[in-house]
Amino acid sequence: MILVGGLRKSFGDHLVLDGIGFRVEEGSVFALLGPNGSGKTTTVHILSTLLAADAGDIRIDGHDLATDPDGVRRVIGVTGQFSAIDGLLSGRENLMLMADLHHLARPQGQARAQELLEQFDLVDAADKPAVTYSGGMKRRLDLAMTLVGSPRVIFLDEPTTGLDPRSRRTMWEVIRALAAGGVTIFLTTQYLDEADELADRIAVLDHGTIVASGTPEELKRRLHDGHITLRFADARSFAAAGALLDVRGADEEALTLQVPSDGTVPTLRTVLSQLAEHAIELDDLSIHTPDLDDVFFAVTGNNHR
């Protein structure tokens, strides 16, 4: 479990974290979302003992980070944005290095290394220098190294940035399996679909404060941004429908209307039968349900779409 309260950090005059707080339950996945420079990586650096906070209470798996950083280090695993592997060593040697640093006995370490090589599909490349690995393989080795010590809490800083779609899926499966095994996972990401896919709870960080948090569903519901877009064959139908329906947005040139809707079949039927009763010809219909992108842009006030 991760408990954070009143976390503040500035670099010189630049305030990066302005008193953020959150709670991550044991065995759950927590995603910290935010644009570049919002303070995500700084948060990971502080929680993983790399950086000292200016203020705040942080407890990780019962250890107070301020008074017992080594206790925290014993229960966490970190996979950062840049691969934390030794390129001159082979995959197996990298894993053995971790086993030695966790003070595992030699046979135990070798067994753990072999197990992880198999789990992460690295057996064929196990004895090649890691510098020759592809991006996806490096990331898998990186995560495998994080897992050597069987950490209770794992920090993943943008774990799939720069990965191809297949490697990304593999990474998601691994993360889900870890959470299912009771590991607490804290991840940062810029990909909203990733947070939607993996996270039990999400917090959106912007300019050093948490501007929204909740389950992915709660966040989407909060936005009330669902609508259907209707396109008409001619200006006459367009005008008639405009007078008939509760319209939220209209585009005269494209002959489209936006009507608030949660996108369910009964509400669609209502709209369609209204149009049919008045013999209004409909050309095309599309449903727009709010996704996390909408939430993200709404709460970070960054309406670039």
Add this chain to the structure above:
Amino acid sequence: MSTYALTDSTTMLRRNLRRMRRNPGLTLFVAGIPLVLLLLFVYVFGGTLGAGLPGATGSDRGAYADYLAPGMLLFTVVGGAQLTAIGVAVDMTEGIIARFKTMAVWRGSVLAGHVISNMIQTLVAVLLVLAVAIAIGFSPNASALDWLAAAGLMTFLTLALTWLSVALGLVAKSVESASNLPMFLMLLPFLGSGFVPTDAMPAGLSWFAEHQPFTPINETLRGLLTGTHIGSDGIVALAWCAVITVGSYVWSLRLYARGPRSL
């Protein structure tokens, strides 16, 4: 916390030695430059420089080889120090260092691994340069005890300069500057008694040459190997090594404890 100091340092040392074996060119480079300079100075300049040594009668290449060899050994240690700084700076750019910092390993172990592996590399290069020096006419007349003392002094100097270069490697903002920062160390053997006696230098330079750390260290090593007078130089040499070691050790640990560089 320090219960695993030795285990963790050994693990890191193993990592560094393995990296060195994967990159043997670097060790050869440490010995390579002093070897080239040694041959250059003995065969090209040696005949003439030897004639200028106190008590020389005419061209004396062998006498110059005797005079030069201790300085070349020091120069080898300095070359090793430069590589240490580069090695540390390169390592600090690797993400794995941040990983080590998030693990419950002894804080000093990463640096200890660098120091010990680089000392081994440098001392191997020193032996190589010594062997070549003897092959081309350096004739030490040291007793077994003198050899032991000389080895001890070289090890102490290597320890001091390796810690210093670890600090330089940590303080450098880039790998390029890490390779440039130790350059002043490269010059010091030249601006001392390593290549020619200091009396022949202009007054200001001669004063500097006599008071910079390399001269007493050089004179002590020369005395141990070829029997020249050591006097107070021995104590001064040890004091310099101790000061550099302790100062650089404290400085290095402080630099290493800083947060991650890229934020």
